[in-house]
Every structure is written in structure tokens, then in C-alpha cells.
Amino acid sequence: MIPHNVNIFTGEAHQWYHGISEKYGPIARVGPTSLITSNANVWAQINTKPGYKRSKWYFEACRYSGPKNLELYDALLLDLLHLIRTEYLSHPSTSSGRIIPMDLSKKIQFLTLYVISAVGMGRGLRHAGRRHRPLRALERAGAAHGRRLLGARAQRAPLTGRWIAPKATDQSRFGALMGACFRVVDERRRDMLASFVRHRLEGDELKSEALETLIAGSDTTAGALRVIILYVMGNKSVYVKLQEEVDEAVRDGRMGADGEGVISYAVATQLPYLQAVIREGLRVFPPVRNILPKDVPAGGDAVMVDGKPVFLPGGVDNGYSALAMHRDNMVYGEDADLFRPERWFEPNQNKLSAMIKANELTFGHGRSQCLGKNVAQMELHNMKTFFELFRYFDRATVDPAKPWSIMNTLGIVLIHDTWVQVTTRSAEGEWELGKGSPSAHCVSTHSP
Known part of the structure; x- marks a missing residue:
């Protein structure tokens, strides 16, 4: 149990799970009563077969997906594109040119935080491009979250908790984020919070669910967006x-007569390579690395591993290794550790x-499917963000030796300091967003 806790504390648990799975096989022990699997079929069975219960790792929430989500996201994405265009474009090729470093990880975080707060609570926590306390609080809270576990019991203790735990009245750090979230909860808008209320959540329980939705819904999707963009770069x-x-x-008119606006879902689904890039990014670097353990039924259970039954005893919990499963050579081939979108054009339909x-x-x-899947797919599998960023801009890392800083905090990969230089894809540098399509000769001018 000590090695498990140490790796959680240091932010390296996902690599440790991967190593354990590589060494001991598709089902391995990581604690006295804790197992992990790297086998996709075993994990699917554990998540669907009656008798398995979520372990104490889990917090429950309610489902919501409103009809205005797509329109909302389009508007926010256009805001982000405008922000980049007006404040962060570099001009390195001219004698008087300049480079304006942009922290891509932070800008993506602005977008996803605003989306999840607007969808979840009816109002974004401020404009996607402006600095504000909730975002800074989210960053600081995430970086320290794993370490705070050591003081979790003290925070809950009657005598010490009131002095140690963050409070919604705090003016900085995690307490500031709590305060911003709780104020919106108290306004009772018609949104995801209304869905929570209909499912009989109230008071502190309602505020807790809203806060968890805000944190989980912004960090996970932001992580996926950052990773895929960096891998492509x-x-x-x-x-x-x-x-x-x-x-x-854009050239063949699928974006409309003048190329204005944001790509639609219908058009995006007809871009197979873009879909392959997103699927491959989620595979090679999954943004969520929680082991997500389920309690095995009291009488135990038999699961099939490579055609052979394996007995799981009652009284243990069974999670999974995200890296080992999504980089399984038996499923994805010998180059499973590599980022190669072309693998998704596999001609063998069974494979x-x-x-x-x-x-x-x-x-x-x-039963354990991500409750925010619809919102995440709106941001990822609608492919709007990737399409628009690669439509209008080129990017290059400012420091190839250190493209980012990452840390695994309780299974969520936090990514910071993704510094890039951004240039317009117009050869003349005069093409404006929403003013027609780029010329046919626009190609990538930067390669890492």
C-alpha cells in the first residue's frame, strides 16, 4: 500500500500502474485489496456486470445536456480565436518582427472552464480570454490536490478543519473558486443545476456537485485539447x-458560401483524418488516469482474459491502468506507444x-460512463476547436526542449506552461477571421 500512496503523492501513479501491468500482466495487484487490469474486455465486463459497485473513489452526479450547448460553444470558440488574433499573433519573419509567446495550456483552460461553467451553471465565470481569480484558483488547487490528501482527515476534524479547509469566503486560491461557484448556485438558473435540484440535491450537497462538475469538466477536456495539439505540432x-x-x-465550400462562422458538426464528421487525430490523441495520452476501482461482488467473479477464466475474489476492488490499456500491443500493434493517426484506417474490420x-x-x-461525455464530445469530437485553430493559425513551440509541464494529480493530468508562438496562415498577413476563406496556397509554415 505504501508504494501506491507514494506514487499518488508524487504524481507518477499512471506510470507506476503502467509498469506494474507490463511486468505482471493484464490483472495485477497494487495494494492489499486493490487490483488493476489492462485488458479492455475485462474492464468493460466490470463496468457492466451486475454485482460490481463503485468504490469509495466515486462521487455521484446527474445528467444534463441542454439544446443550447452547441451554439454556446461556437460563440466561445469565436471569442478565443479573436483573442489570439488580436493579442497573441507573432511576426517573426520581418526585420521589425516580434514573437509574442502564448501559454496555450492557459488559453485552452479559459475556454473549457467557461464552457463547463456556462453549461453547468448558466453563466460563465468571466470572459474566456481574461485573467480572473477562479482560473488562478483552479490551477493552484489542482497542482496541490494530491498533496492535500495527506491533510484531508485534519480538514474534516471538528477542531482543526475550520482552520485548515478552504472556505467560500476566501479571497484567493481554492476558496475563491468555491465562492464563485456557490454564488452562481444560489442564483438558481435553468441549467445543469436545475437538473441537480430535480434529482433532489440541495444545500451543501448541491454546491459540492457543482464544484466537482466545474473542476472535472474543465481540467479533463482542457488536458485532451492541449495534448492533441502538442502531439500534432x-x-x-x-x-x-x-x-x-x-x-x-474550406476551399470546396463545405464551410458555406463565404467560409464564415464555425464548422458544423455535420461537416466535421466528414473529415476522417481530423477524427483519427483526435481518437489517436485520446489513446496515446488519455487525460484521465484514475484507476476508477469497482468493488468485486462478495462471492467473487470470474472474468475472461485472453480466452482463459481468471477468478477475482470478493472483498477486493479492481481498477484499471489507462496507459497500459490504451497502449496495448495486442490491440493496437507493436508501435502502440507512438502517436500515429493512420492506425485508425486499419483495413481489417475485426481489428x-x-x-x-x-x-x-x-x-x-x-453504468460508470463519464457523465460529462456529451459536453466533452461537443468540445472534442465535434472537432470545432482543432479545425478552427488549424484553419486560421500556425503554431510552433517556443522551447522544444521543454514543451510543457505536467503532473498527475489523483488521475487528472494537469498541463501547464505550453508556450507557443502563433502566426496567421495568410501569406499576406491581412486575412481576417470571418472575412472569407484563406487562399488555396496556404500551407503549414512551421514544423517543430
Whole structure:
């Protein structure tokens, strides 16, 4: 149990789970009563078979997906594009040019935090491009979250908790985020909070669910967006192919008569390489690394591993290793550790089906499927963000030796300091957002 706790504390638990799975096989022990699996079929069975219960790791929430979500996201994405265009464009190619470093990780966090707060609570926590206390509080809280576990009991203790635990009246750090969230809860808008109320949540329980929705809903999607963009930036072949597909969609009129607005879901689903890039990014670097353990039924259970039954005893919990499962050579091939979107054009339909089934487990399965999946897919699988960023801009890392800083805090990968330089894709530098399509000769001018 000590090695498990140490790796959680240091933020390296996902790598430790991966190593344990590589060494001991598809079902391995990580604690006295804790197992993990790297087998997609076993994990799917655990998440659907009656008798398995969520362990104490879990917090419950209610489902909500409003009809205005897509329109809301389009408006926020246009705000982000405008912010980049007006404040962060670099001009390195001219004699009087300049480079304006932009922290891509922070800008993506602004977007996802605003989306989840607007969808979840009816009002965003401020404009997506402006600095504000809730975002700074979210960053600081996330970085320290794993370490705070050591003081969790003290925070709950009657005598010490009131002095140690963050409070909604605090003016900084996590307490400031709590305060911003709780004030919106008290306004009782018609949104996800209304859904929570209909499911009989109230008072502190309602505020707790809203706060968890805000944190989990922004960090996970932001992590996926950052990772995929950085992986594409690091692979010239993928970068060029993706922009060629984006340019073709604009040139042939699929964006409308004048190319204005944000790409629609219907058009985005017709861009196979973009879909492959997103699926591959979620596979090779899953943004959520929680082991998500389930309690095995009291009488135990038999699961099939590579065609052979394996007995799981009652009284233990069984989680999974995200890295080991999504980089399984038996499913994805010998180059499973590499970022290669072309693997999703596999001609063998049986193999492709197995890959897709395993990949879909990124969002959980069965009763334990991610409750924010619809919102995440709006941001990811609608592919709007990727399409628009690669449509209008080129990016290059400012420091290739240190493209980002990452830390695993309780299974959520926090990514910071993704410094990039952004240039317009217009050869003349005069093309404006929403003023028509780019010229046909626009190609990638930067490669990492």
C-alpha cells in the first residue's frame, strides 16, 4: 500500500500502474485489496456486470445536456480565436518582427472552464480570454490536490478543519473558486443545476456537485485539447495532412458560401483524418488516469482474459491502468506507444472494431460512463476547436526542449506552461477571421 500512496503523492501513479501491468500482466495487484487490469474486455465486463459497485473513489452526479450547448460553444470558440488574433499573433519573419509567446495550456483552460461553467451553471465565470481569480484558483488547487490528501482527515476534524479547509469566503486560491461557484448556485438558473435540484440535491450537497462538475469538466477536456495539439505540432507529417484536410473543406465550400462562422458538426464528421487525430490523441495520452476501482461482488467473479477464466475474489476492488490499456500491443500493434493517426484506417474490420471498443473506454463504460461525455464530445469530437485553430493559425513551440509541464494529480493530468508562438496562415498577413476563406496556397509554415 505504501508504494501506491507514494506514487499518488508524487504524481507518477499512471506510470507506476503502467509498469506494474507490463511486468505482471493484464490483472495485477497494487495494494492489499486493490487490483488493476489492462485488458479492455475485462474492464468493460466490470463496468457492466451486475454485482460490481463503485468504490469509495466515486462521487455521484446527474445528467444534463441542454439544446443550447452547441451554439454556446461556437460563440466561445469565436471569442478565443479573436483573442489570439488580436493579442497573441507573432511576426517573426520581418526585420521589425516580434514573437509574442502564448501559454496555450492557459488559453485552452479559459475556454473549457467557461464552457463547463456556462453549461453547468448558466453563466460563465468571466470572459474566456481574461485573467480572473477562479482560473488562478483552479490551477493552484489542482497542482496541490494530491498533496492535500495527506491533510484531508485534519480538514474534516471538528477542531482543526475550520482552520485548515478552504472556505467560500476566501479571497484567493481554492476558496475563491468555491465562492464563485456557490454564488452562481444560489442564483438558481435553468441549467445543469436545475437538473441537480430535480434529482433532489440541495444545500451543501448541491454546491459540492457543482464544484466537482466545474473542476472535472474543465481540467479533463482542457488536458485532451492541449495534448492533441502538442502531439500534432511535434509531427510534421501529421501537421501537414491535417491542415490539408482543413483547407480542402474550406476551399470546396463545405464551410458555406463565404467560409464564415464555425464548422458544423455535420461537416466535421466528414473529415476522417481530423477524427483519427483526435481518437489517436485520446489513446496515446488519455487525460484521465484514475484507476476508477469497482468493488468485486462478495462471492467473487470470474472474468475472461485472453480466452482463459481468471477468478477475482470478493472483498477486493479492481481498477484499471489507462496507459497500459490504451497502449496495448495486442490491440493496437507493436508501435502502440507512438502517436500515429493512420492506425485508425486499419483495413481489417475485426481489428479496427477491437481498437474502437478499447478506445471508447476513455469515457468509461456502462453504468460508470463519464457523465460529462456529451459536453466533452461537443468540445472534442465535434472537432470545432482543432479545425478552427488549424484553419486560421500556425503554431510552433517556443522551447522544444521543454514543451510543457505536467503532473498527475489523483488521475487528472494537469498541463501547464505550453508556450507557443502563433502566426496567421495568410501569406499576406491581412486575412481576417470571418472575412472569407484563406487562399488555396496556404500551407503549414512551421514544423517543430
